[in-house]
Amino acid sequence: MTSKVAKNLAQDFLSFVNASPTPFHAVQSAKDLLIKAGFQELKEKDSWASTCRPGGKYYLTRNSSTIVAFAVGKKWQPGNSISMVGAHTDSPVLRVKPVSNKRGEGYIQVGVETYGGGLWHTWFDRDLGVAGRAMVRAADGSIVQKLIKVDRPILRIPTLAIHLDRQENFAFNKETQLFPIAGLVAAELNRTGESKNGGEKEASKGDEQAEFSPLKAITERHHTYFVELLAAEAGVKPADIVDFEMILFDTQKSCLGGLLEEFIFSPRLDNLNSSFCATIGLIDSVAESSSLDDEPAIRLVALFDHEEIGSCTAQGADSNMLPAIIRRLSVLPSSASGNADLSTAYEQTLSTSFLLSADMAHGVHPNYSGKYEADHRPELNKGPVIKINANARYATNSPGIVLLQEVAQKAAENDRPGVPLQLFVVRNDSSCGSTIGPMLSAALGTRTLDLGNPQLSMHSIRETGGTDDVEHSIRLFASFFKHYSATSKTIFVD
Numbered sequence: 332m333t334s335k336v337a338k339n340l341a342q343d344f345l346s347f348v349n350a351s352p353t354p355f356h357a358v359q360s361a362k363d364l365l366i367k368a369g370f371q372e373l374k375e376k377d378s379w380a381s382t383c384r385p386g387g388k389y390y391l392t393r394n395s396s397t398i399v400a401f402a403v404g405k406k407w408q409p410g411n412s413i414s415m416v417g418a419h420t421d422s423p424v425l426r427v428k429p430v431s432n433k434r435g436e437g438y439i440q441v442g443v444e445t446y447g448g449g450l451w452h453t454w455f456d457r458d459l460g461v462a463g464r465a466m467v468r469a470a471d472g473s474i475v476q477k478l479i480k481v482d483r484p485i486l487r488i489p490t491l492a493i494h495l496d497r498q499e500n501f502a503f504n505k506e507t508q509l510f511p512i513a514g515l516v517a518a519e520l521n522r523t524g525e526s527k528n529g530g531e532k533e534a535s536k537g538d539e540q541a542e543f544s545p546l547k548a549i550t551e552r553h554h555t556y557f558v559e560l561l562a563a564e565a566g567v568k569p570a571d572i573v574d575f576e577m578i579l580f581d582t583q584k585s586c587l588g589g590l591l592e593e594f595i596f597s598p599r600l601d602n603l604n605s606s607f608c609a610t611i612g613l614i615d616s617v618a619e620s621s622s623l624d625d626e627p628a629i630r631l632v633a634l635f636d637h638e639e640i641g642s643c644t645a646q647g648a649d650s651n652m653l654p655a656i657i658r659r660l661s662v663l664p665s666s667a668s669g670n671a672d673l674s675t676a677y678e679q680t681l682s683t684s685f686l687l688s689a690d691m692a693h694g695v696h697p698n699y700s701g702k703y704e705a706d707h708r709p710e711l712n713k714g715p716v717i718k719i720n721a722n723a724r725y726a727t728n729s730p731g732i733v734l735l736q737e738v739a740q741k742a743a744e745n746d747r748p749g750v751p752l753q754l755f756v757v758r759n760d761s762s763c764g765s766t767i768g769p770m771l772s773a774a775l776g777t778r779t780l781d782l783g784n785p786q787l788s789m790h791s792i793r794e795t796g797g798t799d800d801v802e803h804s805i806r807l808f809a810s811f812f813k814h815y816s817a818t819s820k821t822i823f824v825d
Contacts, residue, residue: 333593333712337802340611341595344801345585347607348597352462352580354396354420354636355478357603361398361610361634365390368614370400379659385666386623391656395464395476396420396636397646399656400610402617404626404816409662409671410679413629414815415686415777416612416808417648417767418605419638422598423449423790425509427461427577430552439514439554441486443579445505447639452501453792454579458484459511461560463577467567474573477565484582485560486511511579519556549574581792593712593798600786600794605689606634608784608801612808622813629660630812638690638767648767654774657681685734685815686779687808688726688768692716692755694785694797704758709785711797714751715804718766718781721756726768730824731780735811737818742810750807753785 333341347364351357365388366372373379373391383389385407390400397420401413428442445451462480469475488511490501503509549572550558561577562569585597595604613632617623637647644650661680662673692715695708709716717732718725739750757763772779784804787795 332591333798334802337799338587338592340805341587341798341801343611344604344607345587345595345597348585348599348603351420351599351603352460352480353424353464353578355464356462356480357420357606358392358395358398358634359478361400361606362390362392364610364614365400368617370402375655379663383660383663385663388617393652394636394646397634397652399631399633399652400613401629401631401656401660402613402623403629403660403663404623405666406625406627407629407663408627408665408667409673410676411627411629412683412685412816412819413631413657413660413680414812415631415633415653415684416609416689416811417633417635417653417686417771418609418689419602419635419642419648419767420606421447421636421639422601422603423447423639424578424580425449425451425454425511427463427553427575427579430547431557432552432554433510434516435510437516438512439516439519440510441513441554441557442510445509446578448790450788450791451505451509452503453788454509455488455490457487457792458582459486459488459579460484460582461486461577462580463575465561465565465575466573467565468571468573477567479561479564479575479577481560481564482582486513486579488512513554513557519554522556583793587798588795589798595796595798595801596793597796598792598794600784600796601691601789602638602689602783604691604784604786604796604801605804608804609634609689609808611805613812615805615809616812626816628816630815631656635767642767642770649770649774653771657684657775681775681777683819684775684777685731685819686726686768686771686775686777687735687811688766688771688779688781689804689808690766690768690781690783691789691796692718692783692785693789694787696787702758702761704756707754707756709753709755711785711787711795712799713785713797714753714800715782715807716753716755716785718783719754719756720763722763723769724763724765725781726766726772726779727781728778730822731778733822734815734818735780735782735807737822738810738814739807741814741818742806747806750803750810752782 370388425443431442433440635648642649661677743749768781784800
């Protein structure tokens with residue numbers, strides 16, 4: 332039976348994911364948690380020499396969709412190790428196109444494009460809102476970012492009645508049959524008091540008189556009322572919105588489910604579950620005032636955007652972001668006086684550091700158990716899953732497995748046992764996904780292990796996870812941060 336502590340942590344996760352329909356919102360939610368825990372903001376563009384010190388706790392963002400947070404041990408020396416947990420903030424979604432103004436058969440529709448590899452059939456007949464960020468012109472002429480979340484059903488992608496298409500397998504064209512409806516043309520014309528033709532003539536007349544703009548006005552590229560909704564949410568006038576990045580999301584809230592509330596029913600488990608657990612694990616590891624007193628390492632969490640589309644962007648894991656941050660931290664002066672040799676500090680830090688690549692894993696599905704390797708069938712609520720692949724689609728190796736077992740065992744405290752772990756490999760006749768683990772391991776040369784909580788329905792608009800596994804991962808990550816420095820010295824390879 333799920334404990335009260337586990338259920339409370341799961342409820343905290345539900346609040347996190349419900350507040351985070353986009354990577355921008357997820358980073359803001361993580362920032363809120365970190366600020367509350369005493370972390371101080373840094374900027375990449377600034378020098379850290381006067382602000383970053385041993386014993387300090389910091390975070391920084393890039394593009395407002397990727398965030399890195401770290402705590403510096405008070406016994407830090409240049410070239411010491413960094414214990415890291417990496418995850419990602421994005422999930423497969425439908426994104427509003429740059430020109431989304433569409434109509435069909437009397438309906439107002441919104442043009443969308445697919446982001447990532449979603450189970451798109453699950454997006455049909457759902458109550459969809461929109462969220463993202465808008466670039467808004469302020470009163471002084473500057474352009475600032477505003478987070479937007481229209482948290483009510485304004486869009487829907489309707490299925491075709493079975494009477495009109497009796498196909499055995501549900502198939503559809505993503506370019507022509509995945510556009511949501513937003514309203515009726517007649518209702519919009521009644522709202523504005525224009526006839527269809529009159530409205531077009533007025534718009535044409537306005538085009539002739541309007542001041543030159545490199546792009547068409549945003550109210551031409553998108554439905555006027557759609558832009559008005561975004562402006563109202565941002566607290567600005569429609570004319571002040573210069574551009575925006577909006578995605579669709581399911582307005583149904585995440586919740587606990589199952590007969591004993593042993594399940595989590597939620598969107599974006601992949602990978603906000605890992606992002607939340609990593610953030611709380613870091614915060615818990617430095618909760619005591621003396622947590623960093625004897626720590627010679629840096630404890631770091633990196634939550635990247637764009638994993639679902641390959642990570643090869645400025646804010647993705649395949650960017651220079653993490654290497655650049657590690658380079659700056661590797662030469663961070665210690666509290667003790669002395670002239671340390673900094674010429675190889677970066678390389679020394681990389682060689683002794685460790686990365687846990689945290690991304691959700693495939694729990695065994697009772698209706699499709701034949702899809703799983705017979706001896707590797709992870710179960711929900713049985714703990715994080717170590718992911719292994721002989722072809723290096725995951726970065727896990729034996730020294731990493733040994734290390735994780737050690738820190739999982741050391742998580743036992745306050746009459747609670749250690750954290751249970753599971754193993755997963757795909758069948759030989761099945762393709763294998765990948766994570767940010769292999770790319771970061773190759774780029775940094777740092778030891779890496781891939782793991783994640785088990786779930787069902789990965790990449791669906793509604794996924795299923797285990798209530799207990801939130802606590803399992805938080806305790807594992809906290810133990811990893813607390814015990815890595817001492818434990819890594821007892822495992823010999825090179």
